[in-house]
Amino acid sequence: MAPLLELDSITKQFPGVLANDHISLTLEHGEIHALLGENGAGKTTLMNILYGLYHPDEGKILVRGKEVRISSPDQAIHLGIGMVHQHFMLIPPFTVTENVMLGEEKLKNGVFLDRAAVAERIRAISEQYGLQVDPELRIRDLSVGAQQRVEIVKILYRQADILILDEPTAVLTPEEVEDLFRIIRGLVKRGVSIIFISHKLKEVMAIADRITVLRGGRVVGTTRPAETNSAALARMMVGREVILTVDKKPAEPGDVVLDVENLQVLNDRKQVAVDGVSFQVRAGEILGIAGVQGNGQTELVEALTGLRGITGGRTRILGKETTKATPRQILETGVAHVPEDRQRDGLVLSFPVADNLVLNTYYLPPIATGIVMHRGPILAEAEELVERFDIRTPSVEVPAANLSGGNQQKVIVAREFSRPIKLLIASQPTRGLDVGSIEYIHRQLVERRDNGCAVLLVSPELDEIMSLSDRIAVMYRGKIMDILPAEKATREQVGLLMAGVSA
């Protein structure tokens, strides 16, 4: 029998980038085929071609043995192909029902939307595949995990049997990832075939039947989980030996740099998000804050960096009161901040890379005298940072939006680390990054620590916390459950604390 789907020698050239270089790939019936590759490897491009959003320069696509031309999404949908995009394609103010029916509306009397009938279908699908989706709710009220399930329902509603999941786990908590895997296995049992895109080795090893590795727009190879291991996959993906563990010397803690006392902070809904938190971070140590997302970490970091008001308690940096300080005052005491959402809070995407690199010093000489900024020094500074931090960009004049996620993060790191800093607050610094970039960022963090900087690392990735921290604080419902020395902490112990169970 012919494979369900066959991509033959697909090539796609973007200005300056050969995103897909003669990529061939097959998907068998009932298979989970993982597409593994670093950011920028060309995975999304390939899938967008399959889904009719891009047109390939070369190559052909066969579905069920027949050659097809897919020039728009509705043709892809027609062929039974559905795609959950990396950035969800849901309309926040619409209900689940409206999102699902959009483009394939059911009508009554030939004119009016039949919401009830669609809601019924959604309930049936949701029941059948264990998706737990309430058709009446609005998207903006749903958690990210629930939104993803809506995306899957959208595809099942259209009776697709080829499901593309583009980096589905990037936005999920560990529990949600487990849920998703359960759903994926259920789908396969009912005859859906899946292309699973990821850059996370563990996940790919756990879920895939076959793995195709892409690098720089080319297929490096196809293998099976049983025939390979994480190290080998990482090597294929990055193209060189990768050190998966961070090696670091024991910490030599010095003076207290950040002192947080009984801190209380409200979230946007004016509810208590950080509830009487106290801790200290010393020079030369990394304090990791573990916890499932949404337990007050975001608000904590915003309060520490002056972005959010403090309603109780106090913060001191290097002995100086900073409870009411503005972000600039805090920054000028020697604090660097790597924000959680780099695209929203870390960069001005439409500004050139160069301008983004001087966002925290733009008002100081030699970049500015008085109110006048000087282009020359900005560019010189930027060129130097691009060189030093190995930022891959065609030039410092292109908008930051054009860079890959990893390189955007490097821009932030370069900007924040290039000053003499005493305290580094890094919030999910490796979110959505590829192995190479993660490795790089981790090395940078440890290097800062070794240079006597105090580091506060906030991350929902337990592995990251465990491998980098000298001490581990676990946050749950706005409180610090406990602070453990890293060498004594076990995964299980921290995991339990993250779920609110104290030892």
Place this chain on the structure above:
Amino acid sequence: MAVMSRIGEKVAPLSRQRALGIFYAVVGFLILILFSRDVQAGDLATLGLNTPRSIEWVKLPDLVLPVLPTVWVLGLITIGLGSYQALRGFQKTGWLLGVVSLAFLSTFLVWAARAGSFSLIGILSASLQLATPILLGALSGVLCERAGVVNIAIEGMMLGAAFTSVLVANVTGDIMLGLAAALATGALLAAWHAVMAIEFKMDQIISGTVINIFATGLTNFLNQRVMQVYQNLNNEMTFPYISQVFPDLAKIPIVGPLLFDQTPIVWLALILLVVIQVALFRTRWGLRTRAVGEHPRAADTLGINVFRVRYTNVILGGMVAGLGGAYFTLGSVGRFDKQMTNGRGFIALAAMIFGNWTPVGSFASSLIFGFTDALQVKLQILIGKVNIPSEFLLMLPYIVTMVVLAGVVGRVMMPAADGQPYKKQ
């Protein structure tokens, strides 16, 4: 997922609903204070239920109200409702705003008519009439902006349509062709805007401004060079009022003069209001329109042609604005006058925004604007007795709409992709 950000609920801020209750109570006190000034005990207010025209059909007795008791009753009711809202809170609060505004306006009218008389039906009928072009403009805005195209060229479209409607009606001698010309002019200018905004991804404010300037300049020029020179091209051409065609309808008390002693364009506007409201929220077209205005890329991935939806809506919007333009001429004075739309296209945009991008909301705010317009005229007649600064009264509708926006509606629901050109990848 068990742990979402709903953590502690310890800090309960003064809620918006509570603040709203306090505001309403304050309005109640204002009623008592403002409208008991200069009132003699025993003053009677006569509110007429006839218009000069409607007296010919059926004469209703006037509504005679004692001023002070009315002020006290309505004022105290308002304070009561406001206090209850502040202390306990009603489940639904939309009606409350309606009741409070109504109480305020009623007491104001009773007070203004103290020891005198005042045609209530006359002012309501004039309000509806004056609200019509604003409503049409706002509906045009809703059609465009719900699909994600900002249209500030409504003013220009109305003006252009007003001009061509008179010209074509006079040249052909057929008023229906005049109306068709108005729709065509609106559509044409809208198509221009659409090409600029959708195809060439030009800044939509600039494109709209260009159309406004173009329409103003060209109609001024042609008015001077054509209409003034060949006066018989600018003869009065108007649709007959419904009361003239169906005299019996006009004889219904109150409703007759209010709804049927009007140009048919008022009715077209009301029908369009209902049709667009229903279509926007209950049909496939509406769902797709809103999807394109909120998140065009998502719509695109579901096989919806974003460009086609936007073109269709902008051009439909242009036609509705064209109808609004025809109101000024064929529906009202019958002749073209330079810059006769007089900023109504912009007021319409405000009405659309105050109405939260919904047809029904736009209608409500158009009525408020129309009522103010009508009141202004009446106030000049009553000016001696109304010795609160008229500027303050004129501010009132804006204050009310701001409260509606801040309090009742809560959040402005502007389409997320409004004004953003869509680029296919």
